[in-house]
Amino acid sequence: MIEGTMQQRVDELFKSALSDTNNQPGLEDFHHLLQRCQQQLHQPMRVAIVGLIKAGKSTMMNALLGEEVVATGNVEATFNVNFLRYGDRPSLLVHFKNGRSPEPKPFTELADLTLRADTHRDYLLSIKYIEVIYPSPILESFNLIDTPGLLSYYKDDSENTLQFLQLHGQELTDITQSEAQGADAVLYLFSHSLATEDKQTVEMFQGPTVGHVTPINAIGVLTKVDSSWSDPNASEPMEAGNRICQRLSSHPQIRNILYTIYPTCGFLAFGAQTLTKEEWEILTRLAQLLPEERMHKLIKDVRRFCDREYPDVPIPPSQRQELFKRLGQYGIWLAYTLIRSGVNNQTQLTAELLEHSGIPQLRNLILSHFGHRSYLIKLSKVLQEIKVTSFRYQQNLQVTQQQVVNNVVGLFEKLEAQEHGFAELRVLRNYYDKKLDFDENEVTQMLEVTGESGTSCSERLGLGKLATINEMMPVAKARMHYWRKKAHDDFGSDHISITAAKVLASSYERILYRLQKAKEYLYF
Ligand SMILES: Nc1nc2c(ncn2[C@@H]2O[C@H](COP(=O)(O)OP(=O)(O)O)[C@@H](O)[C@H]2O)c(=O)[nH]1
Ligand SMILES: [Mg+2]
Structure with a gap:
């Protein structure tokens, strides 16, 4: 039957249900539920980004948007849920746990509202979620929800982070699970280094359920595929990522809950889309002036690449460090080889790096698998x-x-x-x-x-x-x-x-x- 007519039938049904429950003592809550459900059907689909704390959720969100919108990198920085929806002009609306009216704020205050600060701690803790209104094309089709993440323990984390997780970890997990349950669809992010055993990753999906997850409404995303790369002679990280994804996807316990698992490098995608003219120039100079063998040797070791002055390296250490923070080891090497193989302008470099990050493919997948249905x-x-x-x-x-x-x-x-x-x-x-x-x-x-x-x-x-x-x-x-x-x-x-x-x-x-x-x- 024609999709449009189904929508009409659903609208009719809601209309009559709302009129049957209107002004009926005792049915106020039910009436409001119906109203909210009817509104949701006319809104873009809500896709929640979930996964462990530090899985790379916020970085992925920025990569999908193509701009730095939400805060990344700091556990304490992602305490609140960010609900992103389309609007012509960037702005914020703060929603509170106690149900008082939402408060509009200028967009520039987003970082302050998500950063844990002792000065206005009570105010920050009273926030339920922050509605971020932003003019990004992907938000015309979907509302995206960035969640703080599920608790896990990181041996290598700072004392500060561990303390924070001890105090708030369970709360963050509860918030994340509740957002996942409320969303229409879920992107489930996780990282899996070559050293991790598949069993460990598979077990993660058997933990507390993250919403009503089925292959129809959930896509798995393997993040940070570049993170274990350090050798230009090794295979491309996306190839290794693809192999991990294929192996994991064939696992029955994963097949039952995820449509597929996709390898990505959100960090590289974000760096590529926000590449500056200066960064392009530094990369070009490296590619033009540093022989391949030399670059090969330098990039294999982050400290060697970032820390020291060398007479034959045309870029000072401070700029190399900045570049590393923006593109990572693999990103720099990839940009270097792309420029040496003929990429001769910034736009083309951005496009090529993006293609290697898996993000455009993930965007298309979200659109075809979720969007069309x-x-x-x-x-x-x-x-x-x-x-x-x-x-x-x-x-x-x-x-x-x-x-x-x-x-x-x-x-x-x-x-x-x-x-x-x-x-x-x-x-x-x-x-x-x-x-x-x-x-x-x-x-x-x-x-x-x-x-x-x-x-x-x-x-x-x-x-x-x-x-x-x-x-x-x-x-x-x-x-x-x-x-x-x-x-x-x-x-x-x-x-x-x-x-x-x-x-x-x-x-x-x-x-x-x-x-x-x-x-x-x-x-x-
Ligand atoms: N190498 C690499 N690092 C990443 C990638 N995505 C995120 N990260 C880093 O992992 C850390 C946590 O990322 P974030 O997006 O804040 O994680 P969240 O807690 O899940 O939102 C940050 O330091 C990011 O820079 C990636 O694709 N590659
Ligand atoms: Mg985050």
Whole structure:
């Protein structure tokens, strides 16, 4: 059925539910819940960035935005949740734990509001979250939530940090879990050095659950893939990262909760996008004046690269240190080799470094996997919340009010059972649970028709954005027949695969119906 009409049906349902619960004593909370849920459906999808403290969440947030917006690097600096949403002009809105009205603040105060300072400690502790309004393109599609992170212990951390974690670690974990549970989708960040055993990382995902995490609404992100790089002769960090991701993704306990795991280097992506003219010039001088063998030797050892004066190195140590802070060991080496192999302007260097960071690919993945199904993902989240919360309310209500709540919940449950989009989501869920007996070709068709590459008819048919109706019709017909046949092949397949085949046949039938209608409008 047409997505737009589903939205209309959902809007109608909310309208009648809101009118049934309006001005009803005892149902105020339920009414407000419905109001909030209805509003959420009209807002961009909320994607929370979660993971251990120091996993690189804030750096990744800045890398996705392409600018330094949130504070990084300091455990004490990321005490508060930052809720980022689109707006023409940067500004802040501080929300408080005790529910008093949110307070507007100039954007320039963000660092002060997230830095732990003893002078206004009570004020900082009273903050629930900070709404950051910012004009970044990715925020037009998603609201992004930067969380403080889940507790873990770092042997190599400063005493200050350890003390802070002892005092507040559990609180940060609770805040992070609650944000993850409230979000529509989750980016789960973690780092995994070559020395870490897979078992340790896999166990991390078996800990306290981070929201309702399924492969439909959760993507794993391996961060800091550059951090264990120090040898120009070793393989590229992204290649090593890819190998780790493939290994981890094939683990059944991870496959059950994450769509995929993607390797990234957020730090490099952030440095690349904010590269200054001076940094470009320093890198160019290094590339032009320092022979490869010499650079090779220097970059292998951070201290050697940063600390000393050398007669043959054209850049003073202070500038080398600054460069290291901005791009890291691998980033500097990569920029050096790129310039030596012909990159001759700053824009091109930024683009090439970015390409090596995995961030543009991650952006596209977020858009295709979450973005194209965002309405359905938001709707399932909202329906789940209505069901769970109404069950809690029920206990304190009188019989007549209970009936009103039951009626409303019943109508939403009916919607979930009848809407074809939800049937498609169940097929996807079964696919990620490895319950479908489909070959490679069938899997491609299943992902396409459920919106992986886009939501238009031609994208659902795997024909890109620009196919004509006459090109689409035969494909839709052939696939509808194919899946109908599979749906009737009782002996060739199991029950779950047959049910899935029926759903997909119906998806193609719906596309065909839309194409026929479009043709009628256009030509008759
Ligand atoms: N080498 C490297 N360091 C990173 C990367 N991402 C983050 N870091 C560093 O890890 C530390 C913690 O990062 P941050 O983003 O604040 O972590 P958060 O606590 O998860 O928000 C900082 O010192 C970052 O500079 C990365 O991709 N590569
Ligand atoms: Mg942070």
